[in-house]
Amino acid sequence: MALQVADRWFEFERLSDDITRIWEPHVIRVMQCNIWHVRGRDRDLIVDTGMGIANLYEASKHLFDKALSAVATHTHLDHVGSLHEFEDRIVHPVEADTMTKPSENFSMLREEHSPEFIESLERAGYEVGPSYITALPRADFNLSEFSTPAAPATRLVTEGDVIDLGDRVFEVMHLPGHSPGSIGLWEQRTGILFSGDAIYDGPLLDEIPGSDIAVYCDTMRRLENLPARVVHAGHDPSFDAARLKELARAYLGKRA
Numbered sequence: 001m002a003l004q005v006a007d008r009w010f011e012f013e014r015l016s017d018d019i020t021r022i023w024e025p026h027v028i029r030v031m032q033c034n035i036w037h038v039r040g041r042d043r044d045l046i047v048d049t050g051m052g053i054a055n056l057y058e059a060s061k062h063l064f065d066k067a068l069s070a071v072a073t074h075t076h077l078d079h080v081g082s083l084h085e086f087e088d089r090i091v092h093p094v095e096a097d098t099m100t101k102p103s104e105n106f107s108m109l110r111e112e113h114s115p116e117f118i119e120s121l122e123r124a125g126y127e128v129g130p131s132y133i134t135a136l137p138r139a140d141f142n143l144s145e146f147s148t149p150a151a152p153a154t155r156l157v158t159e160g161d162v163i164d165l166g167d168r169v170f171e172v173m174h175l176p177g178h179s180p181g182s183i184g185l186w187e188q189r190t191g192i193l194f195s196g197d198a199i200y201d202g203p204l205l206d207e208i209p210g211s212d213i214a215v216y217c218d219t220m221r222r223l224e225n226l227p228a229r230v231v232h233a234g235h236d237p238s239f240d241a242a243r244l245k246e247l248a249r250a251y252l253g254k255r256a
């Protein structure tokens with residue numbers, strides 16, 4: 001399989017004056033995480049950091065002009081790959097251990113993963129091609145060997161903790177189910193929720209190592225009643241309150 005080298009690895013979409021979505025177009029959908037940059041008065045926020053295949057910090061430098069905190073909504077590979085590039089790293093304590101060591105080797109090639117793993121993604125509704133990436137970040141990128149450096153948390157946050165950007169305040173919601181330490185960031189004043197993989201408008205993964213369907217149902221009951229105006233999720237496009245309710249109810253209808 002001959003993959004071309006990509007012209008650039010990250011795409012940027014400015015959703016408002018202070019919120020930019022960053023993503024990796026050459027990563028297949030199941031691993032293509034939304035990376036959010038939120039501009040604050042005293043401090044900016046990066047919510048999730050993508051695969052770490054290319055340097056997110058360098059590519060996004062034009063957005064950065066002040067102190068920056070990087071939050072991991074949870075520690076799955078596709079959300080924490082570039083976390084080590086940021087000095088200030090915020091994680092929920094339940095998954096903090098994961099970040100104290102380098103990630104295990106992850107192959108980009110389908111044939112090097114167990115059929116069970118691939119089947120579980122396909123059963124959930126994802127298409128997995130021959131490779132997790134559809135272009136190379138650089139000519140010498142090794143498809144069989146990929147790992148990311150340790151990125152130990154510098155701050156641990158749990159339910160009710162606050163991340164203060166000076167003029168905007170995000171409250172941490174613990175939203176386990178997809179993973180035990182999944183968190184969301186809720187801004188009451190604007191009704192904005194950064195939801196990570198707790199909820200997004202695509203096939204949800206709840207049968208992977210660390211996920212728990214009963215616990216996920218409790219999280220969905222909370223989300224169903226959250227007065228959100230807009231949800232910026234870990235994957236797929238953002239959505240509104242009506243869709244949030246619909247997605248939470250659909251999950252509960254299937255799993256509760």
Ligand SMILES: [Zn+2]
Binds near residue numbers: 074076178179197
């Ligand atoms: Zn995940």
